[in-house]
Structure formats: C-alpha cells, structure tokens
Amino acid sequence: MEPVSFCPHCGHVLERGERICPGCGIEIVDPPRFESLSFEEVVENSFLRLEKVALRGYERRLEVARLRLEELDRELEQIIELAIPSCRQ
Secondary structure: OOOOEEOOOOOOEEOOOOOEOOOOOOEOOOOOOOOOOOHHHHHHHHHHHHHHHHHHHHHHHHHHHHHHHHHHHHHHHHHHHHHOHHHHO
C-alpha cells in the first residue's frame, strides 16, 4: 500500500507533492511526518493519539473532582465543628 501524507495542521489527506493543504489552506513547508508510514500505521497512530488525549481529559476531570472533594471535606469539617464543638477534642 502506498504511503499516505497528512497536513500537519488539520490532518487532511495530501496528494503527493501538494504544497497547499486543500483542507485548511496552510502552506506545506516540510514534508508531513507520516509520509513514510503506511495507511495502517497512520490509522493505528491516530487512534493511539486519540486514546492519549482522552486519558488526559479523564485525568484532568478526576483531578478537578479530587480538588472539589477536598474542598467539600473541609467545609463538612467546619460544619461539624460548629454544630458539635466537642467532636474535635
């Protein structure tokens, strides 16, 4: 199978030798990095990158949730301390 090239800016498939991306109009200065990869390798690499992006999104959401839980825990401790002052002895 012939190697496939993609625009480094938008990912549009490029014909061999194209210097202007038909997808986004950017000038292709350097040869695209996937030029030597087969179509199967490009697809596999694309899915691996998507998985990494998804994991980063999940990690970020988990971190936000963790910080919010810590904040709620502090607020709950304050409420308990105000409601039952003898609990903190």
